[in-house]
Amino acid sequence: MTDGNVSVPSERxxxxxxxxxxxxxxxxxxxxxxxxGGNGERGGNSERGGNLVEVRDLxxxxxxxxGVIFDRVVGHVKAVDGVDLSIPRGKTYGLVGESGCxxxxxxxxxxxxxxxxxxxxxxxxxxxxxxxxxxMRSMRRRMQMIFQxxxxxxxxxxxxxxxxxxxxxxxxxxxxxxxxxxxxxxTLDAVGLPKWALSxxxxxxxxxxxxxxxxxRALVLGPDLIVADEPVSALDVSIQAQVVxxxxxxxxxxxxxxxxxxxxxxxxxxxxxxIGVMYLGALVEEAPGDRLYRAPxxxxxxxxxxxxPVPDPEVEDRRERILLAGDLPxxxxxxxxxxxxxxxxxxxxxxxxxxxxxxxxxxxxxVACHFAEPIASGELRPHKVTAQLTRPEDEGxxxxxxxxxxxxxxxx
Amino acid sequence: xxxxxxxxLSVTFRQRGKRTVRAVDGVSFSVDAGEVVGLVGESGCxxxxxxxxxxxxxPRQPGISVGGKADFDGTDLLRVDRRAMRDIRGRDVAMIFQxxxxxxxxxxxxxxxxTEVLTRHRGLSGDAARxxxxxxxDRVGIPDPTRRLKEYPHQLSGGMRQRALIAIAVAxxxxxxxxxxPTTALDVTIQAQILELLKALVRDSGTALVMITHDLGxxxxxxxTVNVLYAGRVVETARRRPLFAEPRHPYTVxxxxxxxxxxxxxxxxxxxxxxxxxxxxxxxxxxxxxxxxDRQVEACVGEPPQLVLTHTDRTxxxxxxxxxxxxxxxxxxxxxxxxxxxxxxxGPESGPVGPVAEVxxxxxxxxxxxxxxxxxxxx
Numbered sequence: 001m002t003d004g005n006v007s008v009p010s011e012r013x014x015x016x017x018x019x020x021x022x023x024x025x026x027x028x029x030x031x032x033x034x035x036x037g038g039n040g041e042r043g044g045n046s047e048r049g050g051n052l053v054e055v056r057d058l059x060x061x062x063x064x065x066x067g068v069i070f071d072r073v074v075g076h077v078k079a080v081d082g083v084d085l086s087i088p089r090g091k092t093y094g095l096v097g098e099s100g101c102x103x104x105x106x107x108x109x110x111x112x113x114x115x116x117x118x119x120x121x122x123x124x125x126x127x128x129x130x131x132x133x134x135x136m137r138s139m140r141r142r143m144q145m146i147f148q149x150x151x152x153x154x155x156x157x158x159x160x161x162x163x164x165x166x167x168x169x170x171x172x173x174x175x176x177x178x179x180x181x182x183x184x185x186x187t188l189d190a191v192g193l194p195k196w197a198l199s200x201x202x203x204x205x206x207x208x209x210x211x212x213x214x215x216x217r218a219l220v221l222g223p224d225l226i227v228a229d230e231p232v233s234a235l236d237v238s239i240q241a242q243v244v245x246x247x248x249x250x251x252x253x254x255x256x257x258x259x260x261x262x263x264x265x266x267x268x269x270x271x272x273x274x275i276g277v278m279y280l281g282a283l284v285e286e287a288p289g290d291r292l293y294r295a296p297x298x299x300x301x302x303x304x305x306x307x308x309p310v311p312d313p314e315v316e317d318r319r320e321r322i323l324l325a326g327d328l329p330x331x332x333x334x335x336x337x338x339x340x341x342x343x344x345x346x347x348x349x350x351x352x353x354x355x356x357x358x359x360x361x362x363x364x365x366x367v368a369c370h371f372a373e374p375i376a377s378g379e380l381r382p383h384k385v386t387a388q389l390t391r392p393e394d395e396g397x398x399x400x401x402x403x404x405x406x407x408x409x410x411x412x
Numbered sequence: 413x414x415x416x417x418x419x420x421l422s423v424t425f426r427q428r429g430k431r432t433v434r435a436v437d438g439v440s441f442s443v444d445a446g447e448v449v450g451l452v453g454e455s456g457c458x459x460x461x462x463x464x465x466x467x468x469x470x471p472r473q474p475g476i477s478v479g480g481k482a483d484f485d486g487t488d489l490l491r492v493d494r495r496a497m498r499d500i501r502g503r504d505v506a507m508i509f510q511x512x513x514x515x516x517x518x519x520x521x522x523x524x525x526x527t528e529v530l531t532r533h534r535g536l537s538g539d540a541a542r543x544x545x546x547x548x549x550d551r552v553g554i555p556d557p558t559r560r561l562k563e564y565p566h567q568l569s570g571g572m573r574q575r576a577l578i579a580i581a582v583a584x585x586x587x588x589x590x591x592x593x594p595t596t597a598l599d600v601t602i603q604a605q606i607l608e609l610l611k612a613l614v615r616d617s618g619t620a621l622v623m624i625t626h627d628l629g630x631x632x633x634x635x636x637t638v639n640v641l642y643a644g645r646v647v648e649t650a651r652r653r654p655l656f657a658e659p660r661h662p663y664t665v666x667x668x669x670x671x672x673x674x675x676x677x678x679x680x681x682x683x684x685x686x687x688x689x690x691x692x693x694x695x696x697x698x699x700x701x702x703x704x705x706d707r708q709v710e711a712c713v714g715e716p717p718q719l720v721l722t723h724t725d726r727t728x729x730x731x732x733x734x735x736x737x738x739x740x741x742x743x744x745x746x747x748x749x750x751x752x753x754x755x756x757x758x759g760p761e762s763g764p765v766g767p768v769a770e771v772x773x774x775x776x777x778x779x780x781x782x783x784x785x786x787x788x789x790x791x
Contacts, residue, residue, distance in 0.1 A: 206688040236689060237670060238666060240670065241684030242684040245681065248681075265674055309630050310629055312675075313632045323608060
């Protein structure tokens with residue numbers, strides 16, 4: 001259903017244009033939409049190295065409007081406010097952060113599901129933000145999404161075959177019914193679902209199996225990039241591992257590139273090569289997984305790492321907890337300077353409140369902190385921070401309203 | 413004598429035309445003052461129903477039957493009448509729920525929701541109650557408490573709401589606090605704050621805490637004793653450290669191996685438990701975990717596995733447990749296991765519920781002078 005969300009609305013856009021329907025065949029440039037394109041093409045891609053995705057100074061601002069008859073824009077929620085990142089081909093980029101930090105919005109903006117306010121997103125050398133809708137639509141075949149809640153992102157009235165075939169039809173993959181069926185059966189097999197699943201409906205499956213259907217739906221089009229937004233957080237712990245392993249295996253087998261968005265650091269750490277930590281719409285630190293765990297440089301990353309419970313009493317008892325004071329400030333009215341300075345135990349009076357730190361390279365990490373080195377060397381000591389009150393109402397309902405039509409399962 | 417002694421608790425939901433569901437199927441555990449006891453399990457293992465039953469919050473209607481005993485300082489929480497329960501609930505036993513937005517009343521200011529408890533149980537009113545409420549909010553770390561009193565739940569953030577809920581729960585200094593997934597709806601940094609707060613409450617006031625969670629990480633950091641639940645029964649009970657160092661029940665082992673750990677490397681393969689929580693065998697027909705278990709043997713199916721006691725303050729419900737590191741008891745236990753079999757059969761039809769209570773004495777005999785862990789805990 002949600003994948004339908006990805007492709008179907010754009011299909012409608014096109015249908016409203018004259019001749020839209022004849023297009024897909026014409027502009028299906030990236031080779032072999034006819035056969036089950038993915039494989040051959042992916043082979044070609046993996047030979048080329050480099051980055052599959054490059055994001056430059058991406059911003060997504062949602063207007064906050066007030067007023068009864070005429071809406072006045074009274075401010076903006078800066079959900080994503082200047083993010084740079086690149087994802088190498090065949091690797092996994094993990095994006096972590098707490099709720100409201102803009103990680104999901106970033107993922108959606110990357111796929112152009114939420115139009116970015118400014119900035120560039122380059123996918124395999126093609127600039128997406130300026131791509132005309134019909135080209136964008138055929139591009140979508142190569143970038144797919146896996147959603148958090150498999151129950152609400154699968155249409156309860158579609159059986160599995162119909163869910164999977166929808167994307168194939170929309171992109172004109174597979175010559176006839178039999179060819180499509182073959183593609184679908186192969187995909188089902190790849191995600192570990194039995195063949196009889198084809199005629200079943202989502203409610204007949206368990207949570208883990210439903211998520212497999214969601215993965216199959218993304219996979220069936222033979223994409224290069226998969227954006228997985230909280231792929232396991234709705235699942236039971238014993239099932240999480242199955243899905244995490246499946247994602248790993250698929251990557252090894254098909255050379256997929258992942259952007260995994262999750263709040264669970266342990267999951268992200270397990271699956272990612274590089275991890276980006278977001279706080280209030282911006283990356284505060286980006287580092288290889290090991291490095292981030294062993295030597296987090298940004299104070300927020302340190303606090304985050306120390307807050308994640310580890311299922312081992314020995315570790316738990318020895319760990320030093322950095323407790324952050326208060327809640328995440330409102331993204332509509334973020335603190336000046338370093339966004340973290342209101343809660344930062346290492347905040348300094350000199351630069352933190354006035355000057356917004358930029359990501360800079362330290363070793364193999366990128367950190368946005370003025371005092372990363374002295375903190376790492378222990379020269380600066382943490383101090384006590386008093387909690388400042390954050391009001392949820394400041395965060396505004398508007399982002400919800402703006403993004404509602406593209407929310408899973410809600411398109412009208 | 414422990415503060416709370418739950419014995420053989422069972423909750424059954426019957427509905428005409430539907431399968432009878434035994435959500436809780438003979439759960440026993442005990443909690444001492446100042447102790448944190450964890451109930452861990454996945455969805456559907458009966459951990460929340462256990463807490464609702466203890467709080468007397470299950471609807472009293474035909475079709476829902478609660479069996480067993482929950483002895484709280486001499487009172488059986490499952491048998492007291494509603495009026496007496498209302499006196500106990502909130503004063504002696506309090507509960508913290510998972511989702512603070514749906515457990516706080518959205519149209520009543522926080523202040524009134526806190527003072528309500530104070531008025532009902534401590535007879536405070538007016539300014540005295542308001543002052544006490546502000547103190548409580550302050551104690552749980554809500555900044556500017558006097559102003560917060562006039563605000564509504566939607567005006568607070570998730571973490572603050574959970575703090576308000578905790579303030580209400582601890583308002584009368586209850587002797588027992590039941591926390592049902594208190595941090596599941598929160599972000600990790602907020603979760604850390606709330607867990608610290610709960611730990612401090614237990615430490616400072618000697619409140620007993622029953623921590624219900626699915627997160628083994630939370631358990632590792634908080635609980636003194638851990639009960640692992642599966643399909644409505646306790647499958648393993650142990651002190652915190654031994655449980656994590658040396659889990660014996662295959663389900664516990666499976667859980668521990670399947671969670672991604674922050675301190676593990678990239679690409680360390682997880683070993684998930686196959687199947688899903690739906691693939692259960694009814695306990696009456698054998699071990700509910702057998703269909704997903706990699707140590708399944710013939711004895712797993714046929715009759716329900718009995719609780720096995722070991723010398724090391726631990727019980728588990730398994731015929732073919734994962735061997736202990738010091739291998740001696742691993743040999744001894746199956747022998748113990750063989751003993752109770754006929755004894756359990758002798759109790760006719762008490763099958764699914766009975767064995768726990770029945771077998772304990774038998775196993776105790778076999779293990780000669782070793783007292784049952786539960787008794788040890790309560791001593």
